[in-house]
Amino acid sequence: MSQAVEPQSPFVACDKEFEAVLGDAPRLVRVTCADAHEGPVYVPGEHALYFTTLPRDEAAATGPRVDIKRLDLDVGSVSLVRPDANVANGMALDLEGRLVVCEQGNRSRPAAITRTDRATGEVVERVTDSWSDQPLNSPNDVIVASDGSVWFTDPSYGWIQGYRPEPQHGDLVHRWDRLSGQVSAVADTLDKPNGLCLSPDESVLYVTDSGANQEAGSFYPQRPHHVVAFDVTGGGRLAGERVFAEIAPGNPDGIKVDSDGRVYASSFSGVQVFHPAGRKLGEVKLPGAVNFCFGGPERTVLYITADEALWAAHLAVAGPPLPKPEPPLKGA
Numbered sequence: 104m105s106q107a108v109e110p111q112s113p114f115v116a117c118d119k120e121f122e123a124v125l126g127d128a129p130r131l132v133r134v135t136c137a138d139a140h141e142g143p144v145y146v147p148g149e150h151a152l153y154f155t156t157l158p159r160d161e162a163a164a165t166g167p168r169v170d171i172k173r174l175d176l177d178v179g180s181v182s183l184v185r186p187d188a189n190v191a192n193g194m195a196l197d198l199e200g201r202l203v204v205c206e207q208g209n210r211s212r213p214a215a216i217t218r219t220d221r222a223t224g225e226v227v228e229r230v231t232d233s234w235s236d237q238p239l240n241s242p243n244d245v246i247v248a249s250d251g252s253v254w255f256t257d258p259s260y261g262w263i264q265g266y267r268p269e270p271q272h273g274d275l276v277h278r279w280d281r282l283s284g285q286v287s288a289v290a291d292t293l294d295k296p297n298g299l300c301l302s303p304d305e306s307v308l309y310v311t312d313s314g315a316n317q318e319a320g321s322f323y324p325q326r327p328h329h330v331v332a333f334d335v336t337g338g339g340r341l342a343g344e345r346v347f348a349e350i351a352p353g354n355p356d357g358i359k360v361d362s363d364g365r366v367y368a369s370s371f372s373g374v375q376v377f378h379p380a381g382r383k384l385g386e387v388k389l390p391g392a393v394n395f396c397f398g399g400p401e402r403t404v405l406y407i408t409a410d411e412a413l414w415a416a417h418l419a420v421a422g423p424p425l426p427k428p429e430p431p432l433k434g435a
Contacts, residue, residue: 126419145398397422
């Protein structure tokens with residue numbers, strides 16, 4: 104007589120402190136099947152999740168098509184917010200509640216950082232499309248600090264993957280200053296800067312370097328596949344670069360912190376969780392995880408995009424509070 108086998112938990116601990124992350128009743132559930140690839144942004148006033156879709160190759164001359172979509176978490180319906188959003192990737196909320204979007208561009212449309220109105224799907228502002236009078240490469244991920252400054256990564260994946268012109272500068276991390284409107288290159292030492300986030304007190308910037316991934320589907324283990332940390336100094340400058348954690352298997356992409364400063368980074372096997380000192384605490388096993396964000400009424404749900412579905416890891420810890428509550432949508 105065969106014995107029943109208990110299903111394997113998706114939560115794997117490496118350190119006792121992981122218990123504080125999980126609490127008494129952690130669970131991982133699939134929210135919906137959707138082509139959710141990148142840029143997850145949770146909006147509390149709507150109990151909704153915005154995301155960018157899996158790129159679809161529609162025409163070699165123009166590059167892949169990416170849409171911005173919205174998942175209503177109350178009813179589970181997915182709606183189209185902005186069609187063909189210039190190969191959009193990472194997104195964030197600004198202080199006014201608009202979507203700040205990384206538009207990677209293609210061979211005929213420039214790459215840019217823009218702001219999109221959530222209610223209409225219209226682009227209301229182009230934050231920047233250049234640095235030092237040179238066009239951006241293909242912006243990948245973006246965050247907005249409490250002072251309104253916009254930080255973003257600009258690797259050359261668009262060129263490598265064949266839908267952007269040859270880069271005119273290196274793979275950089277940038278900061279757009281809200282007061283001056285100027286864009287500064289704040290880091291130039293990473294192979295392929297990808298995801299980024301600030302510590303809860305905004306004193307440390309974490310950046311994932313996915314240099315081990317070059318052309319689509321590749322993995323070069325001799326190239327970077329780690330998380331780098333920088334100290335944020337006065338005026339938005341960076342100092343004290345160090346490798347925070349090596350990621351295996353594969354390379355990191357999305358990255359976030361919780362309100363206690365723990366660092367969450369994606370890998371080929373799921374979402375790995377690290378102590379602020381850099382030691383690995385555990386992992387949410389979910390192969391295919393790309394990016395994620397904290398959300399839910401108490402900000403204790405980690406919503407994860409995994410290309411074919413959106414997942415929710417219910418935890419006992421919360422993400423950092425948003426810098427400023429966003430206003431309600433007009434007509435909502």
